Amino acid sequence: MIRLTDQAFDPGALLTDFCAGRTETGAVATFTGLARAEAGATTTLELEAYPGFTEARIAEHAAAATERFGLQDLMILHRVGKIAPGETIVFVATAASHRRAAFEACDFLMDYLKSRAPFWKKETGPDGSRWIEPRDQDHTDLARWET
């Protein structure tokens, strides 16, 4: 399941639902991303997506992850709109027979979501607003998978 939402969500409840009824899975790995306050420098984060396009690009990458790591299932829930520090931004869960595939697929999906997924991010703080573009570290993280 891949979904965008403008509502805060409970990662624990998502994990419980994701694990329910799995008798052949063996391993579920999850990642939960939270908005940072940056010591008061950021008061609001605003994420803009292109509805339809954003989900479709994420789905392509999810299909690649499923094939590469032999996943049984995955779930990606991503916030859009205004997000306050401490709120959840993203939740990724991966299910596989064994832990290595689940861990690696979760990491792979997050590197994509953090650097190349079609989102535009604006940070607002006491000094005003600015649009954020990918950091070099995000590109380095992504390059780990290009072998």
Place this chain on the structure above:
Amino acid sequence: MARVLLFGRLGDVAGWRERELESPSIAHLRARLAEEDEALGEALASPGVQVALDQAIVRGDAALSAGSEVAFLPPMSGG
């Protein structure tokens, strides 16, 4: 009429994020937007700005028809 969408900083530069415009092609549309708003024209031509036609990335020019959706996408920052 084509539906024109601006994302990220492009929408802030233009002061709008969605408009209906009559235009036969992407090249024509770019020229028209640049003519009425020089800052937007520069922003649309800046490195890393991609264009999606009906939700698929296109490179170079393409013809538009009634109901086309053209989106200008600045570098994607991820979530």
